[in-house]
Amino acid sequence: MSKPNVIVAFGGVSPEHEVSVLTAMQVLAALEDSSYRAIPLYISKSGQWYTGEILRDLKNYKDLNKLTATASPCVFTRLSDGRPVLKTLVSGIFSRSEEVPIYAVLPAFHGSAGENGSFQGICEVYNIPYTGSGVMGSAIGMNKVIAKQLCKSAGIPVVNGISFSENRWVDERDQILGQIKELGESAIVKPVSLGSSIGVEIVKNTEEAETAIETAFRYDSHLMVEQAITPLVEINCSVLGTPEKNRVSVCERPMGREELLSFADKYQQDEGAKGMASADRVIPADIAPELAESIQDTAKKVFSTIQASGLARLDFLVDGETNQFYFNEINTIPGSFSFYLWKESNISFNNLMEELLSIAVDQHQKKNGRVQSYETNLLSQKAVKGMKGLKTSK
Incomplete structure (x- = not known):
């Protein structure tokens, strides 16, 4: 066959x-x-x-x-x-x-x-x-603002920040810069709907903020600016399954050459052709077991809240002094499908892809098992007559 x-x-x-x-x-x-x-x-x-x-x-x-x-x-x-x-x-x-x-x-x-x-x-x-993920989960996952609003309403900690459109930036520049200043000594400018750290910049004053915002608007018409966590430790993990039933990988601590993990850190290392698999990282993350477990539990909660499916990587920001962590973003199609995290659970890339396909086909069969149409013909003579009656009753 x-x-x-x-x-x-x-x-x-x-x-x-x-x-x-x-x-x-x-x-x-x-x-x-x-x-x-x-x-x-x-x-x-x-x-x-x-x-x-x-x-x-x-x-x-x-x-x-x-x-x-x-x-x-x-x-x-x-x-x-x-x-x-x-x-x-x-x-x-x-x-x-x-x-x-x-x-x-x-x-x-x-x-x-x-x-x-x-x-x-x-x-x-x-x-x-x-x-x-499906249409809704993918759309929510791509929009960092909506994803964080949902998570915050579910009791998941997120960093303080603001968001604004390009039109609002043109009309209310001074007001927005004032709000950014209130976030603290430094802030992070991000496009709302991009990944791979493209357009992301740390800013420490008004001049840097204006420059970073103008640059980020080249990639997206909607930006967010968040309070910078200092000292920062980035921790990621992956979730595999459905909103109802899923499991989580080990945690990783990605290591960047800059204050914030950049596109170059992720993809332009010596083995850049390997995608995210070439980035420097510590696996499992060198953090307390209790912290790792809390982050993993929260990752599963985010995955379910956003109605993600298949596989996703969830990124968290950790305050290096207090160990307080915050949900940063979900990547519904992560680079290299985060297979390097599942290797620690003895799942090969081949097996990971096969499991993703198995989940997809199973979810599809369940969806098609539902009633797909309502057995009536609105275009029948009787129905059309009824519609004419509605027309004259206006």
Whole structure:
């Protein structure tokens, strides 16, 4: 029997495009010896969809124009019996498109439309199982402000801060700068809907704040500024499962060369081609067992509160003097899928991907087991007559 086809989707219109490619290469390699046939689906920086064997080799991404000229354009569509397929688009009288039945989709995007629920919505429209969080969980996870508001309402500690749009910044600059000053000696400027530390800056005065804010608005139209925790210890862990049933990995302490972990710390080390797996970190984190357990319990609570699913990495900020910790953000598609954290639980990257697919298919079957339509025809003669009556009663 042929293996079920799993579409590994990556790239996308996102500042984290290249990071997504690194993660996808790891996934494709991990699935080579699995019970699935992994098929690459690359979304270019202009939003075009491509597939083909050329997309499996990282070296080919050095020249994106050449890559997209060689790869095959493609789309999701349905066969006459309703089954979803990945269809290649070809030109020419004697050319023939290929239609690949889809068993499941494994999104490996980072940031923007690939991680914020938009691509997940496409999968929902085609009724395709997909790994990771659903449309709502993905959207909430991407929006740091909404995620923190939900967590705060659930009793999960978060850092004090403010958020504002670009329009409000233009109209109320002095008022916003005054609010930032009230946060303390230093603050952190962040885009609301980006990851990989892009656009994140520590500021210690009004001039630095203005510069950092103007820079961050190049990436996002909505920013947040939070009180900086000093001395800061960053602690992360991963959660795997569903909102109702999940388990947590060991904690890690990422180590950066700067005061705050940067994009370079995460992806531009000597082995940058390994994605997040190349970053410096201490695993398990060198913190008190009681603190690690509290953070792990809180991570599971955040995962459930946000209605995340599949796998996520949760990042926490710890005051190095008091050990008070705060939820920082959830990454619903973390770099390298945080497999390095699950290795400590003797789960290989291959097994991790297989479990994600198993969760996705199980959740999809449960959803499809519900009533999908209401058995009545509103367009029947009687119903249409009733609608006409409503019209005249206005």
